[in-house]
Amino acid sequence: MVNETADVPKIVETGSGGTTTIDWTTYCFSQPIDLSGLQFAMSLVENAPDWLRAKLESAGTDELILIAKVLWSIWFFRNKKVCEGKQVDSRDAMGWGTRFFVDWRLVKAQTLQISTTARSCHTQSVTKWSPPSVGAYKLNTDATNVVGAAGFSIGLVIRDHVRIFVAGMVKAIRSRCSVLEAEIVAIREGLRWLEDFTFSRVEVESDSLLFVQAINSPQVNLLEIGFIIDECRDILECRTGWSLSFAKRHANKAAHLMARLPCLLDCQSVSGLLRILCGRH
Missing domain, CATH: 3.30.420.10 (Ribonuclease H-like superfamily/Ribonuclease H)
Known part of the structure; x- marks a missing residue:
């Protein structure tokens, strides 16, 4: 057992693959998950799988992206712990995830803009056959x-x-x-x-x-x-x-x-x- 901090639940490794307990995962979900401070009240959730299933079926696009951000962060740092032995505080993990998704959205917006501009330019300048010089x-x-x-x-x-x-x-x-x-x-x-x-x-x-x-x-x-x-x-x-x-x-x-x-x-x-x-x- 390894303590993250004095007030954070423990991480428990089991078997050769290693796992993290639901306590650490729950703590990750309880952290602010976007720049506006939005977070999930996981202390009120009795069954995490049922809660997640319900969210996937009913949540809007923005909320689903935030859930994906938390899940990605959990998986990324769980692998860091198991494969590299690197322990990361849950707060740091969620902070990293927030910055990652902010950058992802920025890149996505820029890519969309570039794609739209490229399509516009392609439409305006479709290559056509051009005749030879006079007499040729x-x-x-x-x-x-x-x-x-x-x-x-x-x-x-x-x-x-x-x-x-x-x-x-x-x-x-x-x-x-x-x-x-x-x-x-x-x-x-x-x-x-x-x-x-x-x-x-x-x-x-x-x-x-x-x-x-x-x-x-x-x-x-x-x-x-x-x-x-x-x-x-x-x-x-x-x-x-x-x-x-x-x-x-x-x-x-x-x-x-x-x-x-x-x-x-x-x-x-x-x-x-x-x-x-x-x-x-």
Whole structure:
């Protein structure tokens, strides 16, 4: 038995796990539990479990938060006593709990404010597809890889500086690969496809930041798909008017939707549907 203070009930450890008596717990509940001095009159309570059950069923949100604060403080300092041998006065325990919950409410309020501000900013500045510079064309690429499927599909779309749809392709590739591998293949297939045209200035976009950075970097890539990265880099280096940059998913939506078209064969004659997709995204 260990006395907290001369006028505070004792704590009794039993067994290997150790426990605190209801006396200490009751004393914790009897301490002021918020800055206004609110406390529970536990001396009038005959059955603590029944009292707690009734509170959980009928108490308001604020009172339930205060109860949770007391229970958390009891559990925290009970573990301190059992696991670390640290004895804490009940008054100190409840004082710590009060400060903890004051800080918790402050952080919660700040988080809510930040979240609300972020949602507002997101709503006001949703990233949209932007056209290329005057006289240039823009190619967007994306890939869709369904888990368990025998292959994957890619979507390619070309538009000009006045947002006019120029050409599009949906291609199904019978090969199992990861999502990342599908993305780099989509970029390569898009660059190969561009070679069929006579565009001198093309802005290529992909929502795969990893591969955009890898292709634009002069460093040797040691990944298994490094040879695909090298091929993409070689194509771009041979054409000074072509560039590759990252686009956020929402700005790449047309290519993403195209990649999801359920094509089992190469589909290059889907102009009508592609024009609808590109006109909306």
